Amino acid sequence: MPAREGTYGLLAEFNTPSELVHATEQARHAGYRRMECYTPYPVEEAAEALHFHKTRVPMVCLIGGLMGVTTAFLMETWINVWAYPLNIAGRPLFSWPAFIIPAYEWTILFAGFSAALGMIALNGLPQLYHPVFNAPNFRNGATTDKFFLCIEAVDPKFSLAETRTFLEQFPAVSVVEVDH
Amino acid sequence: MATKGPMQDPIVDPMIDPRTGEYAVIAPGHNFKSVTQKIAGIVLTSNTPLGWFFGLIVGAGVALGVVIGCTWLFLKGTGIWGVTIPGAWGFAIINFVWWIGIGHAGTLISAILLLFKQTWRNSINRFAEAMTIFAVVCAGTFPLIHVGRPWLAYWLFPYPNTMNVWPQFRSPLAWDVFAVSTYASISIIFWYIGMIPDFGTLRDRATMPAAKYFYGMLSLGWRGSTRHWIRYESASLLLAGLSTPLVLSVHTVISFDFAVAALAGWHTTIFPPYFVAGAVYSGFAMVLTLAIPIRKFYHMEDLVTLRHLDNMAKVMLATGSIVAYGYGMEVFMAWFSASHWEFFMMWNRMFGPMGWAYWILILTNIAIPLTTLWSRKLRVNVTFLFILSLIVNTGMWFERFVIVVTSLYREYLPSSWGTYRATKWDYMIYVGTMGLFTFLFFLFVRFLPMIPMSEIRMMLPQTKVTRGGPDAETVSKETV
Numbered sequence: 001m002p003a004r005e006g007t008y009g010l011l012a013e014f015n016t017p018s019e020l021v022h023a024t025e026q027a028r029h030a031g032y033r034r035m036e037c038y039t040p041y042p043v044e045e046a047a048e049a050l051h052f053h054k055t056r057v058p059m060v061c062l063i064g065g066l067m068g069v070t071t072a073f074l075m076e077t078w079i080n081v082w083a084y085p086l087n088i089a090g091r092p093l094f095s096w097p098a099f100i101i102p103a104y105e106w107t108i109l110f111a112g113f114s115a116a117l118g119m120i121a122l123n124g125l126p127q128l129y130h131p132v133f134n135a136p137n138f139r140n141g142a143t144t145d146k147f148f149l150c151i152e153a154v155d156p157k158f159s160l161a162e163t164r165t166f167l168e169q170f171p172a173v174s175v176v177e178v179d180h
Numbered sequence: 181m182a183t184k185g186p187m188q189d190p191i192v193d194p195m196i197d198p199r200t201g202e203y204a205v206i207a208p209g210h211n212f213k214s215v216t217q218k219i220a221g222i223v224l225t226s227n228t229p230l231g232w233f234f235g236l237i238v239g240a241g242v243a244l245g246v247v248i249g250c251t252w253l254f255l256k257g258t259g260i261w262g263v264t265i266p267g268a269w270g271f272a273i274i275n276f277v278w279w280i281g282i283g284h285a286g287t288l289i290s291a292i293l294l295l296f297k298q299t300w301r302n303s304i305n306r307f308a309e310a311m312t313i314f315a316v317v318c319a320g321t322f323p324l325i326h327v328g329r330p331w332l333a334y335w336l337f338p339y340p341n342t343m344n345v346w347p348q349f350r351s352p353l354a355w356d357v358f359a360v361s362t363y364a365s366i367s368i369i370f371w372y373i374g375m376i377p378d379f380g381t382l383r384d385r386a387t388m389p390a391a392k393y394f395y396g397m398l399s400l401g402w403r404g405s406t407r408h409w410i411r412y413e414s415a416s417l418l419l420a421g422l423s424t425p426l427v428l429s430v431h432t433v434i435s436f437d438f439a440v441a442a443l444a445g446w447h448t449t450i451f452p453p454y455f456v457a458g459a460v461y462s463g464f465a466m467v468l469t470l471a472i473p474i475r476k477f478y479h480m481e482d483l484v485t486l487r488h489l490d491n492m493a494k495v496m497l498a499t500g501s502i503v504a505y506g507y508g509m510e511v512f513m514a515w516f517s518a519s520h521w522e523f524f525m526m527w528n529r530m531f532g533p534m535g536w537a538y539w540i541l542i543l544t545n546i547a548i549p550l551t552t553l554w555s556r557k558l559r560v561n562v563t564f565l566f567i568l569s570l571i572v573n574t575g576m577w578f579e580r581f582v583i584v585v586t587s588l589y590r591e592y593l594p595s596s597w598g599t600y601r602a603t604k605w606d607y608m609i610y611v612g613t614m615g616l617f618t619f620l621f622f623l624f625v626r627f628l629p630m631i632p633m634s635e636i637r638m639m640l641p642q643t644k645v646t647r648g649g650p651d652a653e654t655v656s657k658e659t660v
Contacts, residue, residue, distance in 0.1 A: 018646045040212060040381070041637040042409035045645045052407050057414040061422075072358075076349045079338060084346035091350060098350040101433060102358040108426045109362040112419055116369045119415035123408045126400035133403070139384040142404045143377070145212030 008131035008180050009035075009152035010163050012172040013141060017043050020147035023170040024049035027151060030166060034155035038132065038148040040141075057119050064114025065107045072106035073099055135178045150178065195485060203490065203560070205300045206639055207482030215483070215636045219629055220385050222478055228626065231477060236622040242615025249609035250325055258328055260605045267588045267600035272326035274580040275610050277434055278462070279319035280360065281455070281576065283367070284427050285463020286312025290370060291423035294416070300491055302635040303483045307474070308467050309371045310630070314620040315466070316364045318613040323356070325609075337361075352436040359433040366426055370419045376402050377412070378629040431456045438583065444525035445587035448513065454506030461499040461545075462576035464492050468569035472562055474625065483631055486560045493559040496549065496572065503579075504546045521592065529586045533599065537582050544575030 014020045017039065024037055024046055037046040047053070076099040080086070085093050120126070132138050132150060142148055151163055160177065167175045197204050206215075253260060263270040286308040293301040324333045336357045338347050347354045380402035382395040402408070435451035468489065475484040514526035529538050549572055552558050559565070585600045624630065637643065 017643060021645050037406040038404045039406060039409065040216075040404055041377075041634045041643070042413050043406065043643075043645065044410075046406045047410045050406060052410060055411045055414045057411050058418060061415075061418045065422075075338060079346040080349050084344065084348075086348055088348065088350055095350045098355075101355045101429075101436075102349060104429060105355075105358040105362040105426075105433075108422045108429075109365060112366045112369060112422045112426075115415045115418040115422070116373050119373070119411045120400065122411055123405075125402070125408075128396065128401040130401060130403055138403075143381040143384045143402070144216045 005180050007153045007160065008134075008178045009150045009158070010160070010167060010175055011132060011135045011138065011148055011150045011178050012167040012170065012175045013137055014147040014149070014170070014172055017045070017147055019171055020149055021045045021049050023149050023167070023172070026170070027149065027166070031157050032151050032155055032163075034152040034158070036150050036152070038138070038142045038150065040143055040145060040147075043147070046147075056122060057115060060118030060122070061111050061115035064118070065111030067114075068110025069103050069107040071110070072103040076102060131178050131180050134180075135176050137174060137176065146173070203485050203487035205303070205485060205487050206636065207485065210482065210640060211642060212637050212640065215640070216381060216385070216633050218480075218483070219631045219633050219636070220382055222625070223382060223627060223629055224386055224388075224391060226388075229477075232622060232626055236619060236626075239615050239618030239620075239622055243612055243619050244615070245608040245612025246321065246616055247612070249605050249612055250321075252605060253325055253609070254330065258326065260603060262600055262602040262606055264598065264600075266591045266596055266598050267585060269584050269588060270600060271602050271606040271610055272322040273437075274577070274584050275613065276319050276322035276326075277455075277580045277584075278577050279315045279322070279613065280363075280434060281431060281459030281462045282466045282573075283312040283315035283319065283363075283463065284431060284456070284459035285467050286310070286315070287363075287367060287423050287427040288460055288463065289467070290374070291420040291427065294420040295424060299639055300488060302639055303485075303631050304467060304471060304488055304492075305635065306371075306374065306628075306632045307470060307624070307630045309367065309374065310621065310624045310628070311463075311466060311470060312367050313364070313371060314617050314624075315463075316360070316367060317620065318617050320360060320364065321613060321616075323360075352433065352440045355433045356437060359430045363426060363430045366419070366423055370423060373412075373415060373419065374632060375628065376400060377404065377634040378632060380404065381633055382629065428456055431459045438587075443587050444519070444521040444592075445510075445529070445583070448510070450506055450509050450513075454503065454509075457499045457502035457506065458576060458579060461496055461503055462573055464496045464499070465569040465572035465576070468492055468496075468565055469573065470621065472566045472569070474630070476562075478625075480631070483636065486562075489562065489565055490556070490559045493553055493565060497553040500545070500549050500553070500572070504550060507542070507546065525587060525590065528590050529582060532586065532590065534582070534586050534589070537578055538586070541575055541578040541582055544571045545579060546575075549575075 012023060014023065020037060020039070021043065024035070027035055028049060028051065035050065037043065037050065039046060073096075077094060077096075080095070080099075081093045132142075132148070137146070138148065140146075149167070151158060151167070157163075164175055164177075194208060195203050261270055261272070263272070289301050289308040290305050290312075294305075324330050327333055327336075335345075336347065336354070347357075349355075376399060379395045379399035383392055383399050386392045386395055432452040432455065435455035438446040439448060439451040441447060471484055471488070471492075475481055511526055514522040517523075529535070549568055552564070552568065589598050589600050591597060
């Protein structure tokens, strides 16, 4: 568990996505690992620079979908064969072709909710408080038109003075210290 | 006339891309900040336009039709409607199918066009999705109030109860419950997920404490982290992939309500594709009905451009042609099947006592749109498109009317023939749902970001990432 006091990290602000991606690549090259980019829209190149490729969202979605189809099909079978068998014009009680349609719908329902809620959970949201919001320039830019790189204090290579010097070699608008 | 005066010089329209000759998807000159300010400004302004209040009040007033109509319905029962035997399915089912169909264009835009990487859809995506949800709200009302005892409508769902009674899953009406409830749930979650980053923007740009709090809670604390974005994009793509088969299945299941019945005019295999195409057709017409006044009222011509209107008109042309093929096939099969009942049904549909409805349908759904939409000049004519969208929506309503009424009121036995006449309560509730739709839509454009800001930012040229630093040789995004 990281310490919840003192410095959270150093936040560098950039005007363009290219500057952000360049700085992130260089930081990674210099050995920094615990860092994060903040952008107003998804910048895939930034994720590449952070070496973040795999998400577990598709797996969560697949598990949800399999659960949905199993739940619905077993429920229909149990209801129409055992719990409440009805003779409708002599048709078989186990009318599996008809059961496919609600099972199909529930596959999508469960998979969709798993993808959406799984994404939120894996992202650790809702999290209404986060240290980066303490930076004076963050909220004015990160969700509008500015690009941020935050090197976190938990990184073993992090040192307030050296990391600041490192970040200031890039054309950053500002480099500010972020507190918890 | 060979003389070339200054009047005949081609006027350079800044909205036309010189390379393709097409209208631009987004007006030149925009940057991240300007699109954000423009879209967020509509929501965060303290100067609500008077026209908005006017529209909201008109919508609320008309929506009273639903309140009054349903109150009287619950007191008296479905006997106040025109439904009777043999025409047991009247306005309620017609309106249900019509509204659900309208919703389908929203999902098509948000899901199918996303999978096909049609980025032009980004600007119309959000309000098309909103349209879907409000259309489903209006649609869902009808089966609920049509069940006769709406306070027991929850019996439709499988839940353990002291009566030990369960649904019967071989019935298309039970499939309907699953299809429509799934559709509503997935549409709402897809819509909300899409808005989370924009709520973050609104939270950060709001000045009123109440607005900061409201959008802050809705944003779940979104901060634009790259790892979050990657998972977010993954979830969006998955939801789009799931919504695509969903939207096709929903209207298919609704068409099963008809096609599974052994009734002339309903019992046909062409119903699923033809219902889905009709749904998309009417849905795009409704997107145009909404988009054209909104872009004018909020001066959004630079974000919802003529390119969008042109593209939507093209989709209408394609789906309208599928619908026309469906109509043609129905007539052909009535003859080719050599079924006495099918033949009579089609003759009766065209020349029987309700024949006027069939010819209105052919005129409004086929004759007018499918002759005019071929012209590019007309496809970028805003006034024409607006009128045409109203015509197509009327036509699609008549399609459902023709399918429901003319198949039912001429039964197999002439002794059980009847007629169908809607009552004032039918009209009141139907018109009322249009008011409800308008009311909800006006609330939406005022309080939620109606154009997805993060997706619009992705369409700007400034997003291009050049490798190797700003001074090094630039490598474009496409070649990496």
